[in-house]
Amino acid sequence: MGKLLVVGSMAFDTVRTPFGEATEVLGGSATYFATAASFFTSVDLIAVVGEDFPEHHLDFLRSRGIDLTGLERRSGKTFRWRGEYTYQLNEAHTLETQLNVLETFRPTIPDQYRAPDMLFLGNIDPELQLEVLNHVHRPRVVACDTMNFWIDGKREALWRVLEQVDVLIINDGEARALGQDANLVKVAKDTLARGPKHLIIKRGEYGVLMFNEKRVFGAPAFPLEMVKDPTGAGDTFAGGFMGHLAATGDLSDANLRQATIFGSVMASFTVEAFSLDRLRTLTFHDIQNRFREFKRLTHFEDVS
């Protein structure tokens, strides 16, 4: 079982959806990722929080076996995000971002984190992602996320990251912006030619596509009767995906496909409640059961 290192954000989220609202709840890419991955493997976390970050949130992460040696607590306030979703739940509308301590964050890597088996670079400034990459022994697998803000604003730095990345995990809008083309198959070809070995394109309620040079894998999202809050779906997808890879150490196409389904499973649970509340009561048994439901959802017999 390989050690998995994540660098990303920790946040207070204030979210409104058609089904309710939540104020200053636990959020952030590193938080969601680490919590999801913790069902599969042990996770080391690098992030920053402010003085206002309550101990009980850290206790929760510790209870999931997440190593917080790399969590920096600084004077000032924790990063805050406020957003809303309409019935078109696939798209978040950001109402406010307060970077606070994230604004001057420079990840420092504890000695015991420097040889991770796998690394996930959450959605932060690509220059910080590069810095992390340059200060760890080359992991077996490096995966990374990003967002349109960096794709548009720091394209060159981002490509310097992507050249060193094995798996790029982004949503369809980001993929189109990165590839500067509407067609995802073309975007995948171009992107894979420039660095990443695997491109995973998340499509929210529509599922996921995973491209490599030879193959494509596609899966629908799990059909849910109630999606309460889509926040964190992408990061918990990545957490389930990388968690399964780190737990198995198997980089075969068959196992990458299973990892994609485990990622989809984790995202499908996350959106059932606000914040990461659904993950607080989840068991690995629940995860395996939903994996099997995914198999029943998608299975059909080949033609002879």
Added chain:
Amino acid sequence: MGKLLVVGSMAFDTVRTPFGEATEVLGGSATYFATAASFFTSVDLIAVVGEDFPEHHLDFLRSRGIDLTGLERRSGKTFRWRGEYTYQLNEAHTLETQLNVLETFRPTIPDQYRAPDMLFLGNIDPELQLEVLNHVHRPRVVACDTMNFWIDGKREALWRVLEQVDVLIINDGEARALGQDANLVKVAKDTLARGPKHLIIKRGEYGVLMFNEKRVFGAPAFPLEMVKDPTGAGDTFAGGFMGHLAATGDLSDANLRQATIFGSVMASFTVEAFSLDRLRTLTFHDIQNRFREFKRLTHFEDVS
């Protein structure tokens, strides 16, 4: 191999997409459906065209083994549709509709059509769909399509059709309008409680969901590097789906799933060219090969 009857429109389409345009080309729901289904089974067609409809289009349909006894040729002009697609290829923008001979169309059913094994009611006025239903011996399977225009304008007549329908095949926007809810799982529950045994929700480039009372089946669309013209994708989906059902006569869940994939295969070919041009050169061998590619696209191993 069961006889399959389709009633629907025949049209001249004028279409602009980011990849080209086509003027007054062969189109219409019955045309697309029958051509796609003709790869699987023999098809009887009920539709109307005007005096301006050229013989070579009919020759093409006859060459596909489609029975045109039920095709009415009336004085006046053929139905015309003009529309365009942006890079967001999932949504057609209608620029002009000339109903012409379709405006006063009342389907008449030749005697030899009156005992079809399966029936597809293409997207026409639900009162006409009812009339067809009332004038044939109850087929083993009745499937039907509709559109927002009828969902909004003739809701009651439409529900009278749906109460007699086995398979409702509509897109996600139509499903949400019919069920008056944003959540497709809820829409499916409500719809299935009121009539259809199976609800197939087409999601364009995102694939398809098939619901029945007990199960859901989901499949992504086939990822294509070039989508030239999405027109007819929905009708050729229905044609492949019903064609396979009629050819096999097997209504098991496993076979309905295969039919859904055959439908997806036919749609994926259709969008590769304008009008139904791609279907003109297609072979059943091509269809089976793409079915196998669909299997490779979606397959993953279950957890033990």
